[in-house]
Amino acid sequence: MSRIIVDPFDVVPKYYQLADIIRQKVERGEWSPSQPIPSERQLETLYNVSRTTIRQALAMLIRQGLLYHEQGKGTFVSPQKLQKGILELTSFSEDMRSRGLVPGQVILDLSTVEPPAKVAQHLELKPDVQRVLRIERIRLGDGKPIGLQVSYLALGESQTITREELENRGSLYALIQEKFHIIPSAADETLEVTVAGPREASLLQVAEGSPLLLSERTLWSQARRAIEFVSILYRGDRYRYYIRLTR
Amino acid sequence: MSRIIVDPFDVVPKYYQLADIIRQKVERGEWSPSQPIPSERQLETLYNVSRTTIRQALAMLIRQGLLYHEQGKGTFVSPQKLQKGILELTSFSEDMRSRGLVPGQVILDLSTVEPPAKVAQHLELKPDVQRVLRIERIRLGDGKPIGLQVSYLALGESQTITREELENRGSLYALIQEKFHIIPSAADETLEVTVAGPREASLLQVAEGSPLLLSERTLWSQARRAIEFVSILYRGDRYRYYIRLTR
DNA sequence: CAGTGGTCTAGACCACCGG
DNA sequence: CGGTGGTCTAGACCACTGT
Incomplete structure (x- = not known):
């Protein structure tokens, strides 16, 4: 399996790359609904970015409905039903x-x-x-x-x-x-x-x-x-x- | 005029207090639609909080439609029409x-x-x-x-x-x-x-x-x-x- | 050029949750 | 208690804007 990493020289911001990586993990089923994803401190070392950047990526995915936080417990993947049909300005x-x-x-x-x-x-x-x-x-x-x-x-x-x-x-x-x-x-x-x-x-x-x-x-x-x-x-x-x- | 400041001992987060202050400035007409508000570095010294905190407050107000960014120019107050009726889960x-x-x-x-x-x-x-x-x-x-x-x-x-x-x-x-x-x-x-x-x-x-x-x-x-x-x-x-x- | 927002770092302390 | 997310700091470098 190919290691997916964040490229610091890419023109695409790190938090955006990171959000894509996480989205793929969820889509491929590596991280499952109602299960916690790695903690923010674990993600820091996993992808070698600061916690602020991690949180920026997570905030984006939470706004889009893919993930949700639970205080003191962790960050979780949303149930399937809530992952799709995100609020969009659809044509x-x-x-x-x-x-x-x-x-x-x-x-x-x-x-x-x-x-x-x-x-x-x-x-x-x-x-x-x-x-x-x-x-x-x-x-x-x-x-x-x-x-x-x-x-x-x-x-x-x-x-x-x-x-x-x-x-x-x-x-x-x-x-x-x-x-x-x-x-x-x-x-x-x-x-x-x-x-x-x-x-x-x-x-x-x-x-x-x-x-x-x-x-x-x-x-x-x-x-x-x-x-x-x-x-x-x-x-x-x-x-x-x-x-x-x-x- | 009473000086409105951010209280570091309040249980309410600073970025939330700050967002309230900015919202009031707009509602009272101190900061007007299509006009730039003070820059993030000015707000830092004005309210004695870090730029991260400023940006967290601004992000909230932008999501709510009260403000908008323009790259390289500044942060602006939205036209009146766009300020109200923010997306809500209204009862x-x-x-x-x-x-x-x-x-x-x-x-x-x-x-x-x-x-x-x-x-x-x-x-x-x-x-x-x-x-x-x-x-x-x-x-x-x-x-x-x-x-x-x-x-x-x-x-x-x-x-x-x-x-x-x-x-x-x-x-x-x-x-x-x-x-x-x-x-x-x-x-x-x-x-x-x-x-x-x-x-x-x-x-x-x-x-x-x-x-x-x-x-x-x-x-x-x-x-x-x-x-x-x-x-x-x-x-x-x-x-x-x-x-x-x-x- | 100086000023703006955009991104990012490496720390810190807190409240909440579970065992 | 240790681990989680929530908040916050003081810096840094970048791309974009106007003059």
């Missing part, structure tokens, strides 16, 4: 994949528009100053309609996205991260119940008046600038929203 | 209060029962071994019905809750924390759309077939034991679910 694509469905899309619109008042407000745009990118898509899971998504993006003057790029990548967030180095870091989301109007009914292939789940989300960059306002109308019979809350 | 009562409504309840049932199969599964109970506490309540906001809540609690043999206790406190989580020292620390929650049957319609005072928002939640203790499985049927016209996501 629709990631969301579908995590449910075992193949994500897909039909792009209905991709254009630059003047933002509606509600959108301008959520994106905190100055009136009549800025135009935004509007993307409307039918979202598919295993080829069947799941939701109707309308996204408004507040990009810079010279920044834009083409239909081809969006079709090739599928995931909008992957695209803006790669192209513009914008990393989503927080979001406000509301969920409520509504019913299908004629247009939604036809696009989602449900009867008019069918119950739908409406999600509205404002997305923020690391520097706390509003990037996107997106609404998704989910078919009530094909979608269940899932979230992991941690304190 | 219904806390939830209502944060919306400016007075929480209320009508207790329909409080009894010890054999758990239904679905509940036993979510609470990970051994078959036929354990009885659980069932609480059914109509939940009110400003006196009007908002939701129908059914809660199943997996308590110890000698642990129980009386109607009086529940009526007096209102908040179940406050009660179990105080009485049994059980602190909720994580939850899995799903949200989906459904329609009112005859019983729900009558209790929530809506027409049969009205769209409802169904929340189902499993709550976990610090030691990763399942404590509660709770479902809430919200009136679609009176409730909007809100969540803050952070990475």
Whole structure:
């Protein structure tokens, strides 16, 4: 068995390398749920890093739900059920994949528009100053309609996205991260119940008046600038929203 | 103006005291949104604590959304909009209060029962071994019905809750924390759309077939034991679910 | 360049838990 | 009692930012 160690010359921080090592130990079953992992002082000598660094790695894994502390006893691996589905800012694509469905899309619109008042407000745009990118898509899971998504993006003057790029990548967030180095870091989301109007009914292939789940989300960059306002109308019979809350 | 300092003899950890001080500075407007707060080295001398302790306090406030770092520039106060509504495991009562409504309840049932199969599964109970506490309540906001809540609690043999206790406190989580020292620390929650049957319609005072928002939640203790499985049927016209996501 | 946060070290003392 | 995590110190070097 190959010894896995922390490389002090790697550009990746030690606490991050260490967290990866521990995650692998758990995934391979070397350290089991409800069992204690080695103590922080043991980990110090095992990986030749200071306790502060150890604790930084553990804090990360605890926040992600993989481990938990018990005072005076040790650090333990979480039960299987609690290891997965960590709170994430999931894109629709990631969301579908995590449910075992193949994500897909039909792009209905991709254009630059003047933002509606509600959108301008959520994106905190100055009136009549800025135009935004509007993307409307039918979202598919295993080829069947799941939701109707309308996204408004507040990009810079010279920044834009083409239909081809969006079709090739599928995931909008992957695209803006790669192209513009914008990393989503927080979001406000509301969920409520509504019913299908004629247009939604036809696009989602449900009867008019069918119950739908409406999600509205404002997305923020690391520097706390509003990037996107997106609404998704989910078919009530094909979608269940899932979230992991941690304190 | 009174000088606020960190008391090294307090039982409250310094980083926690410091976080409170900083939170107050922001709330009082001494430090403003989008403005940098003093640098970590300045805070060291200001409050006479080490930089590690400073960073521990800042990390807490950043996780809560009050502050954010910008590399090479400083630490900043988040815009107002991002300061409130921090991700929490809110109880219904806390939830209502944060919306400016007075929480209320009508207790329909409080009894010890054999758990239904679905509940036993979510609470990970051994078959036929354990009885659980069932609480059914109509939940009110400003006196009007908002939701129908059914809660199943997996308590110890000698642990129980009386109607009086529940009526007096209102908040179940406050009660179990105080009485049994059980602190909720994580939850899995799903949200989906459904329609009112005859019983729900009558209790929530809506027409049969009205769209409802169904929340189902499993709550976990610090030691990763399942404590509660709770479902809430919200009136679609009176409730909007809100969540803050952070990475 | 000087100032910022990002990472890391090698210690220390404490409260809590089990035998 | 010895072992655990919880807190805290006083340093250090780094990469990134602005001027």
